[in-house]
Amino acid sequence: MELDSKSTRALHFFAPQMEKISKAGIINIVIMLLFILGGVYALVVQIVKGHVVTGMRDNVVWGIYIANFIFFIGISYAGALISGILHLLRVEWRTPIIRIAEIITVVSTLIGPSYILLCMGRLDRLHYLALYGRIQSPIIWDVLAISTYLIGSIIFLYLATIRDLAALRDYPFKQKWRNKVYRFLAVNFNGNSEQNRFLDRSLDIMSAIIIPLAVLVHSVLAWIFGMTLRPGWHSTIFAPYFVVAAVFSGTGVLIIAMWIFRRYFHLETYITKIHFNYLGIILMILGALYAYFTFSEYLTSWYGSETWEMEVLFKLFDQDEYWWWFFFAAFVGVLLPIIVILIPRFRSINSITAVSVIAVLALWVKRYLIIIPTLETPLLPLQDLRPEYIHYQPTLVEWLLTFAGIAMFCFLFYLFAKFIPIVPVVKVKEGRNYADLRKMVQNRIIKRKIKELKLKEAQKMQNT
Amino acid sequence: MENEKNIKSRRDFFRKSVPLAISAIGGVGLVAESCQAADQEEEKVPVLSQDGQLVYVDKSAMTNVPVTGQEARQGIPGKKFVMIIDLARCRNARKCVSKCQEMHGLPSEDEWIKVFLMQDSDDTAPYWFPKPCFHCNQPPCVKVCPVGATYKRTDGIVLVDNERCIGCKFCMTACPYSSRVFQWNEVEVSHEMAHAHYSPETSVPSKVGTVGKCDFCPDMARQGKLPDCVTGCPNGAIYFGDKNEDIVSNGTESQRFSQLVHDRAGYHFMAELGTEPNVYYLPPVDRLFDYERGFNNLTDEQKEFYRNSIVKKH
Amino acid sequence: MSFRIRYGNRCIIWISLIFIFAIGDIDAQNTKKKTIRSKIEYFKDQDQIGRLVTTLKVKEDRNAPLEGVLVHFYSIGDTSKIFFDSISTNKEGQAIFVLNESSNIYKDSLGLMTFESEYLGNQEYLSATSNIRVQTVELSLSFFQKDTVKYISAEVNEIRLDDAIVPVNGVDVFIYIQGTFSLLNIGDAETNHEGKAIFEFPVEMPGDTNGLLTIVSKIEDHDLYGNLESKGKINWGKPILLTPEKHRGLGDTDAPLWMVYTLIVLLSAVWFHYFYIILMIIKIKLSRTKIPPVQELIL
Structure with missing residues (x-):
C-alpha cells in the first residue's frame, strides 16, 4: 500500500516501538501480572470456599463486583460515544485520540461483564441463560445488549484499524510472525477507491450504530436497579443518569490514557494540548450535566421525603456512615473538574488529567454509593444479630479481584498498544467527503429550483 | 435429564400396575404401591386429585416421592393457598421459625419465616410481626428472574427451583420484603435430607450458591397437612388454607377465610407496593400478650438489639 | 336405664385409671418404673363396625407418647373375654385395632359392647389397662x-x-x-x-x-x-371456576408480545448491519483492483 510522507513517517515511528519492550515496560508488566496473579488466587479461594469469602450477605447481595461492573461498562463509553460522535461530525482533531478511545471500549467491555460472573452463585449454570432465558428479565436485556455492544465495538475498532494493518503488513518487521498476522487481518487492503468506499461506508454505519447501542447498554444496566422497588434505585431518571455518568467517566479515562501514552510513548507531536483542552471542555460539560442529574435525583427524593428514600439519604449525609464518600463523589469529583477546566488560567495538560483522575475515582465511589446504601436499607427493619448482615465490608478477596481487573485492563491495553499503533498511522483526508456533501446539497437545491420554475411555468400556462 | 427419567418411569409404573381409580391421583405425586381390594379396613388419608378434589386413599398405599419437573411448576389444581397471621396472638415464641428450619434443614441463622419487632409510630405500641414469603400475585422476584428458576404457580405459590437457579441474586434485590435467603456456603444436614430426592416443593436438600425461601410447603398440602409453622405455633397465630374453598385453619380451629378477614379487618402488609400478597395480617388489637413477653426467651444482647432497631434515627 | 349405663361406663374408666396410678405409685418407689396413662377410644365411621384406638402416654415424660410397644385388645363378656389382636403403637403412641365382620364381639341384651386394651409393661414401664363400653x-x-x-x-x-x-x-x-x-x-x-x-x-x-x-x-x-x-x-357449593390463566406478563413464562417484537426489531436492526459490514469486509478482501495513487483518490 502506498503511503504519503506523513503516514510513512508515522509508521516508521510506531512500528519499531511495537517490537521492543523497554525496561520500564517490563517492570510495568511484572507489576500488572502480580496483581492479576493476586486476582487469580482470590478467584480460586472464592470458587473453593464459595461466596462466603466475600463481604456479600443476604441484604447486601451485590457488592463492589457490581460497582466495578458498572464502572467498566461506563468507561467503555470513551470509544463508543466520543469516537462515534466525533467520527460522524468529522471533527479533525479526533484522529490521534480515536484509537485510544476505541481500545478502551473493547478492553473495558471485556472486563466489565466478568464481574457479573464473579457475583453469580452458580457459574456452572451460566448456559442456563441461553437455555431458559426469559426476556422479561433486565439481566437478559443486559446479556443481549452487552454482547451485541462488545461485538460492535470490536468491529468498530477493527474497521478503524484496517488501513493501519495494511500499512503494517508492508513494513519489514524483525518478528516475521507479525507480517503474517497483519497480512491476514488486512484483508488484501491496498487503498484502491473501491476498498476505500466500502471501508468508509462501514465506518459511518458502525459509528452511527454504536451510539444508540451504547446508550441502550447503559440504560439497560440502570434498569437492573431502576426496575426494583428499592429506595434510591426506583427512579425514572436512572437510565439517562447512568448514561451521563458513563460518558463522564469514559471521557475522564480517555484523558488519563492520553496523558500516559503521551508521556511514555513520546507522542507529544501527535497528542497535543489542543486535545486535552477539547476533551477537557467535553468533560466539563458532561460534569455539569451529571451534576444537574445528581441534584435533580436527590432533591426530588428529599423533597418527597418518603420513609425509605429518606433513610437512604440520611445514610449518605450521616458522618458516621457515608458522608465523606458522598461528599467526594457528588461534590469534589464533579465540581472540581468543572471549576478547573472552566477557568482558562488553570487549564493545562497536567491539571486536566489530574481532575480527570479525581472525576474517575469519584465515579467509582458513586457507583459504590448507588449499590451499597440502598441494599443496606431494606423496607423491613434490619433485625439481624450478625453485624456482617447489616453492614457490608468488602473482603480481601473482593479487593484483590477489583485490582486484578484494573491490572488486567492496563495489561490488555498494553498488549493492544504493542500490536497496533496507538495513534492511527495512515491519514485519510476527509475533505472529499465535505466536497461530496456540498455537491449533493447543491444538486438538491438546483433540482428543487428547477422544479419550482417548472411549476410556475405550468401555472402560468394554466392561467393563460 | 434425571428428572425426566424419573417422571417417565413413574408414569410407566402407573400404566402397568395401578388400577384406574388410583391412577387418577397420579398427579399428586404419591405413589400407590399396591391396592388390592382391601379386605381389611385401613386408615384413609386425604389427597388432592388432579382436578383439585379431595379423595381418600389407603394410607399404606402411599409412599412419599415429591413432585418434580413440570408438575412442580404447575401447582395443585383448583387451589389458591392463603395465610392469615393474627398479630394479636403473636408473642415471639419463635416456634414457627424453629419448626420451619427443622423441616427444611436450615442452619439456625437462616430464617425463612422471620419475626420482626415493629412499631408504626412513636406513639403506638410495638408488636411482633412474623413474616414468611408473601407469595405475591404480582411477584417482583418472578418478573426479574433471568432463567425462570423462580415461578408463580396456579395455586398461588411462588417456588424456587434450586436446580435451575444460577445464583444471580436479582430476585433478592427485587423482593421488597426481604423474604429470600441465599445459601452462601454448604450446610450440614442429616444424611436423610442430604440424600433426599430434590423437589422445588420440598426445597430439600438446598443447594449452595442458590436462593431459598418459604415455600408454603406444597408437599404437605398434597397430603392435606398444614405447614409446620402453622401447627408449630403454640398460640395458633397462623392460619393456612385454601381461598377457593374458603376455609383456613390454625391447626386447632377452622374458620371461613372471608369471614375472618372481613370481621377482623385483615390487611396486606405494604399493599401500596402493588405486589398483591397472599398473606394477610389481622391487626394487633385486643392482644393476648404484652409485647414485652416476646423478650422472655431472648438474651440481653438480643433484647437490646430489638429495642434499638425500632427506634427511628430521624 | 341409660343413665346407669353411662354412669357405669365412666366409673370403669375412672376406676381403671385410679388403679393404674395406685399401682404405679407403689411400684415407682421400688423399681422406679414409669407410669403409663392409657386411654381407649371407640371410633365408628360410616359402613364400619368400628375401631378401637388406645393411646399410651408416659406420665413422667410430660405425657410423651409411647411408641413401638404392643397393646392387646379384648372383647369383654360377662364371664370371659375374647382376645382380638396385638397392635404396636405408632409415633403418636396410638395402637389402632379395626373391628371387622369376623371379630367376635360380646354383646349384652341391649347390644352393649365392652372392650379392653392392655399393655403388659416391661422393665421400664408399668402395665396399663383401659376399658370402654359402647352401644352400637x-x-x-x-x-x-x-x-x-x-x-x-x-x-x-x-x-x-x-x-x-x-x-x-x-x-x-x-x-x-x-x-x-x-x-x-x-x-x-x-x-x-x-x-x-x-x-x-x-x-x-x-x-x-x-x-x-x-x-x-x-x-x-x-x-x-x-x-x-x-x-x-x-353439590350445594358454589362451583369454582378453574380457568387456566395463560398470560403473557412480566411474571409469566412467555413475555408480552410487544416486548418480543421490540427486542427482535432492535436486535435484528443491529445485527443486520453487522452482517452487512462483514459483507463489506469480504468485498474489500475480494477487491483486486490495481492500486491507484492515494493522492488521486483524495482529489
Missing part, C-alpha cells in the same frame, strides 16, 4: 331442600341385639365441611325424638369444580356411643 348406633346423613333453604339432617339410631332400630333423643351432633387441611364447623344440634338433628346449610359456601362438598357429621366423645362419623357429598 348408626349415624346417617341426608340432605333436603325446603323452598330455597337447604338443610342437612343427621339421624342417630341405636341398633339393638334383635336388630331393632331405636331413634336416639338428645345426642349432640356436629356438622362440618371437609376442607383440604381441616373440618370447618358449620353447626351443632341435639337430636329430637325422631333421632334427627336438622341444620341449615350456610349460603355462599364454595365447593369444588362441580360445586360438590363433603359434609361430615360427628358425634364426639359420647359416653355411650364413642366417636361416630358419617360423610356425605352434595
